[in-house]
Amino acid sequence: MTLLQVTDLSVEFDTAEGVVRAVRGVDFTVERGRTLGIVGESGSGKSVTSLAVMGLHRGARIGGSVRFDGTELIGAPEETVRRLRGRRIAMVFQDALTALHPYFTIGDQIAEAYREHHGASRKAARKRAVDVLGDVGIPEPARRAGEYPHEFSGGMRQRAMIALALSCEPDLIIADEPTTALDVTVQAQVLDLLMRLQQDRGLGIVMITHDLGVIARVADDVLVMYGGSAAEQAPADRLFADPRHPYTRGLLDSLPRLDAGDATELRAIPGSPPSLLAPPAGCAFHPRCPVYARERNPLCTGDRPALRQVGDAHHNACVLDEVTP
């Protein structure tokens, strides 16, 4: 059965300047043992999406449906959602130094979640903390459990963050830029760790990142977000083989490639992400889109484009895509 099914999710905030529409009508599903990658720039709505799934976006208006293992979470009582948080859906945050509490030891922070959800004794929770720290490859876990986050290296801290997420054996892990703050070798280790844990435990993973390299490494399916909506959605191999949306192509072109030869320049996407307060009419990407710049197609500034199927499990929101299934 589908582990997580998100349908027509929208997130809005009231601000002094007006209503910010951070997420508009996003759909995706996550199956057990599979990884969904959500890619986008800052402000594309990817992190807001994850917080909305967890019910952690305070003061936001959330619409649509989030079903986790058959239970509807939007509009559910706080207590229901709280009991799922940490227990069955766990989060791994970007910067473990700020995401872990500076005043408490790593062991205490992990044990606290375990005690909350399992009613375990102090001693049992402590043992559990040491065990999961060992599981994520932290040497001398019993000693390190008694240390504070600032005494850990960046990579070890992120492992500890993952250990915290794993402590209650969740079914789904939402990882929000879990490797962004790490250098490349440590990044690879942390991703491998997540993949190994996924295989061992059949975890569903939502991997939120701006880094297509990470996506290529871990994701089974990819959702490309732009300006709060889905731009393109496809299985990972298909997306990399046949990117259809100009934004996805732009993202791929802006990646350095070893096989591209010296003469190939990296192409950056011109402009900056759209304002979510007053998004551009029509396709949110059109002001930066090279195709629109060339063709000035009025379709691009007309209605807000919706995803259309353009291939097997491949969806694209670009109105200019000649559908060739």
Add this chain to the structure above:
Amino acid sequence: MIGYLLRRLLAMAVTLLVICALTFAIFYLLPSDPAAQFCGKDCSAERIELVRQQLGLNDPLVVQFGRYVVGIFAGQTLGSGPYAVRCDFPCFGYSFQSAQPVWDLMMDRLPTSASLAVGAAVLWLLLGVSAGVLAALRRGTWVDRTVMVTTIGLSALPVYFIAMILLYLVVTVTGLLPYPRYIAFGEDPGGWLANLIMPWTTLAVMYAALYARMTRNSVIETLAEPYVRTARAKGLPERRVVGKHGLRPALTPVATMLGMDLGGLLAGALITESLFSLPGVGKLFADSLNKADQPVIMGITLLASFFIVSSNLVVDLVYAWIDPRARLA
């Protein structure tokens, strides 16, 4: 840790010595002549000169300063012959006007100031911190706005104004309490309490307002920290998220400020003590200023510096105890 403590204590000693030297220089360059005070009224110029010699006031400043510092630790005898006065350890000078060592004068008054400062601090912490936390948790609601408007108003009121209003309402209009005078706690605890309520309130009002505003901002800031979000993501009940993960770090700066404020107030709340005629160190200071009783002024200045410098150290140690990042390996 021991090494750190020793270094800090040494630095503290140096700071106090510098403050001591500066105050000494300022006071002994002032026109008022200790010899004339010692000698009393109707004293001839020759006699004053004799006293100057006996007190060593004609010695170079450095020599006099050295004598003062040594006196603090070893005591000293001022003057010689029939006029000699003995000032025992710790000798912070001798008030010729009161015919008492400065230390004794200060120690007589210290319990009053300490009662005032500590009692007021308890009051302003209870009021200020709870109002601040409440405002932060109800941010943007009428509770928050009421707290903010009230605290702006209260922090703008001068202490003497608050004292006047209190005295008028409590003593004159309603007669709930008698006009305050200091009663030692050991003498009559009930009387001690009744007489300190108004001074405490007066002093606490301004601080409570400041603390409420600071607490509110600190709590709001802390609750937006990623580690508070992590606590929620762990599935902890909101009570624990706020109480354990939010409030502890939010109240750390409050503890720091409390240390500083208390350190400053121990050496006397000058205005409040004067207004309520409380015989504290602050009142002593005000009286000594009026009488130009230099040794006392200087002694109190040093006492105040000592409290402030040592509360700094205490604050740093407490901080390290609360926040593991501030601990030294």
